[in-house]
Amino acid sequence: xxxxxxxxxxxxxxxxxxxxxxxxxxxxxxxxxxxxxxxxxxxxxxxxxxxxxxxxxxxxxxxxxxxxxxxxxxxxxxxxxxxxxxxxxxxxxxxxxxxxxxxxxxxxxxxxxxxxxxxxxxxxxxxxxxxxxx
Numbered sequence: 001x002x003x004x005x006x007x008x009x010x011x012x013x014x015x016x017x018x019x020x021x022x023x024x025x026x027x028x029x030x031x032x033x034x035x036x037x038x039x040x041x042x043x044x045x046x047x048x049x050x051x052x053x054x055x056x057x058x059x060x061x062x063x064x065x066x067x068x069x070x071x072x073x074x075x076x077x078x079x080x081x082x083x084x085x086x087x088x089x090x091x092x093x094x095x096x097x098x099x100x101x102x103x104x105x106x107x108x109x110x111x112x113x114x115x116x117x118x119x120x121x122x123x124x125x126x127x128x129x130x131x132x133x134x
Contacts, residue, residue, distance in 0.1 A: 004061075004062065006060040006061055006134070007062070010059055010060050010061070010062050011060050011134065013059050013060075014056040014057070014060035014134060015056070017052045017053070017055050017059055018053060018127065018130070018131065021048070021049040021053045021123075022049070024046070024048040024052065025046065025049045025120065025123055025127065027041075027042075028042045028043070028045035028046045028119070028123060029042075032116055037113060037116075039111050039112065039113050039116035040103070040109065040110035040111060040116070042116040042120060043095075043098040043111045043116040043120075044098050044102065044103060045123075046095065046098065046116070046119035046122065047069070047095045047096065047098035048099070049126070049127055050071055050095050050122065050126040050127070051069060051074065051099070053123075053127045054071065054074040054077075054078050054130065055074065056130055056134070057082075057085075057134065058074070058078060065077060071091075072089070072092045072096055075088050075089055084133065085129075085133075087129075088126055088129060091122040091125060091126055092126075094118070095123065098119055
């Protein structure tokens with residue numbers, strides 16, 4: 001049985017998720033343009049923007065999800081509702097490690113500036129994609 005279309009209430013909560021995603025993207029850009037750029041924190045916020053965007057989509061459709069940072073799992077849940085989400089698999093795979101890889105030792109200290117720029121672009125792409133499918 002297909003899921004019910006989004007209700008006004010679920011769309012309102014989804015919008016709250018998207019507002020937070022937009023704030024994460026703003027933080028990501030700000031951290032890259034700061035006099036002393038912080039690419040590891042910028043990439044984290046880009047990942048968070050993508051995560052919150054996908055959770056917005058699932059919320060709109062009243063689809064339960066676990067509170068995970070694994071964008072590949074979230075992307076698969078979204079794709080089950082909307083096959084076009086298949087196009088986001090590569091972005092989800094790229095962004096997922098930024099949730100934890102650089103935030104906790106041991107491991108690399110930071111992504112490169114260009115990796116953080118790419119992460120920000122991917123986060124924006126996912127946010128725009130979700131907006132276009134709500």
